[in-house]
Amino acid sequence: MLDRLLKGSPLFYIWLVAIGGLIAIGGVAYIVQLIFGLSVTGLSRDVSWGLYIAQFNFFGGVAASVAVVLIPAFLHNYKPFHKLVTLAIFMGIAAASMAGLFILVDLGQPQRMLNVMLHPSPNSMMFWDNVAIFGYMGLFMFVGWVLLEHERAGMEPPCWMKPVIILAVACTLFFQIVEGLILQGLPGRHYWLSAIVTPRFIASAFSAGPSILLLLCFLLKRLIGFDIGEAATRTMSKIITYAMALNVFFYLMEVFTAFYSGTPGHMHPIAFLFTGHEGQIYWINFWMWGAAALALFSLALLLLPSTRNNMRLLPWILMMLVGSAWIDKSLGMMIGGMTPNVFETITKYTPSLAEILICLGVLGIGITTLTIFWKIVLDVKKQAGEY
């Protein structure tokens, strides 16, 4: 099936080369990081995790969001989603590979990466996360390939796929839960030591992930005329609305707990994220206010049926939603957990150029993975006469 990659339009190849350039820049930055160590990052003794783990949070969520398509399509046999299934699965694989790579580039001794498998430590959530990433990739490569083969042959998925899909759905949830638990169980980090962190992760994933999928589908419609249909778009945007409402609600619960109880540890990170410290404003404050505004505005537009069902407006709403979810779950989550530090003082963190370029490089690898898989999927769909 890979031969389909050899027959593409010029645009397809130009796109691959352009993204290849992005990967090359990220690769050079990573080589610089390998030579000089993590000293090229903006990280420090007090802020030991930054942009890399932040991106891991977000893209792990995107990977997990495949459940939003799989559950209705297979467990409820909701027909309009069938067209989306393989696209969603391969988007999930691309996102999961990015999540894995973001962990890899964060390591100080990347050649020792396999120590996680050589010396398994079940007490560490990071170990389980590793299990989840590899399990996810393996399972979904299998599921995606089998489904695609059947689509190509014009057959219904075999009956034994159902338990495998249920396992796959469990795996997505496991992935996202473990990712939340990585942060949630640390006694010294006030912003993370909250039972609502993992639920927030899931709500954020289930709103931002499908939004990205839907946005990409809008793009496909423009570029090649592939249409997932109005019913699927409407249902998906409804799911996104519910998940986003929960996401905002969970965050407000966090804010209430912190400020009504008046517990200093609980209040400080949130206060820092939005207002800075002792009258001093930090760059993250603008991003957080932006995220809050985008979240509320996009939620309001999603809640109104007239704007939600407006197919010209919907892509813009989704873009705002993805922007706010990205800021909240990556930058906000990480900087909020790290500032104030364990001494309750402020250590400034600003990602360095190398960090940003490496992140862009990883993003490039994800986009390439997505492009390659989707090219195959869409070729199969074209052959099957789906568009």
Place this chain on the structure above:
Amino acid sequence: MKLSRRKFMKIAGVSAAGLTAAVTGVAPLTGIAAEEVKGPAYQAKGLTAKRWGMAMFVNRLQDPALIKQIAESCHKPHNVPNIPGDQEIKWIWADSYAKSFPDSLAETAKDHNFEDLMSKRFLLLCNHCENPACTKVCPTGATFKREDGIVVMDPHRCMGCRYCMVGCPYGARSFNFHNPSDFLEDVNQRYPRRMRGVVEKCNFCTERLAEGKLPYCVEASDGAIVFGDLGDRDSEISKLLRENYSLLRKPSLGTGPNVYYII
């Protein structure tokens, strides 16, 4: 690579001289037999305990010169590099009350009645917790708790994910962002350095305990730091802690620190 016979003899001579010096230097402390010529034989039995712990007389540890001396007494022999900036590495250092005991810092503690306590300095180091958050989160087992309560790092296994630093509520851990050898002036020949990309921290001087000696900071403190077995009711440290009022850092987190601050 070839070496002339003369040069070889010179090297052999220098190393033999160095070794003799090392052996004689150690002999009085460890009771190694002088006629031992097979090489460095196994030395005196090390110190053991059920649960190692530390207590500090805060009032006797206020002199900046003494604090500096204690930190150096640890950092130099452990080959801890002196890196400027916030990517620094430190095993033991002094900080204010506000930063050492932030959860005891209710707004009222800013009241003038607490000025004396607030102005004190506190020596901070790894607490070698009963229930350490760092060992729990380590995905490779590179950091773990020994049976005698000491939380140690195996730098050979650490892959530098820094999860332990995120987990530690005391900021006791440092990461080698830089190559530490670039920042070391005199290297202690008897203790290893670390490589770039691994985490390190205070090890309660396990290498010295194995030789039957007390930690460097305890020796340098002039009696202001007491080290001993908290699992033994009759140990000096247990008696001291019964007789004096002491503080623990962030006890509410349930990590069970083993470093006490007698005030």
Place this chain on the structure above:
Amino acid sequence: MLKDLIKDFIDEMKPKLINDRMFIMGGLGAFVVLFTSPFWLNFLFSLFTGDDVYERPKIALPTEYKECVSTRDYMRAEHMQLLDTWRDMAVREGKREYVDANGNKWDINLQNTCMSCHANKPDFCDTCHTSNSVDPYCWDCHVEPKGNQQ
């Protein structure tokens, strides 16, 4: 149904034109040549330089000490395993006593036991490691004995 799929899959994989077959065979051939390159490249170079026989490097043994923790043959072949075991014993298990076959006790310590006799790293460790193209990173952390620095 699964059988159909597999058959279908194999059919698709089959080279359809004679040209494809040539590409595939050519590609496989190139792979074999590249994969085995170290062997025949080495052979080619040895024809020109003439030093195709591996000579066991001469290492500088300590002169003043005759006994090691194990026999010469064992140490030559297995010192890395021994060091690995010692590392785990000392760092992870806190056991620092090693009793050799003759009942002698040794302190488990690379820098202060091994290197106090084998104080000549360039002529003891490096000679062998270099000619065998191994590059252990022990010395990134463990300090070379002073014996080398003169």
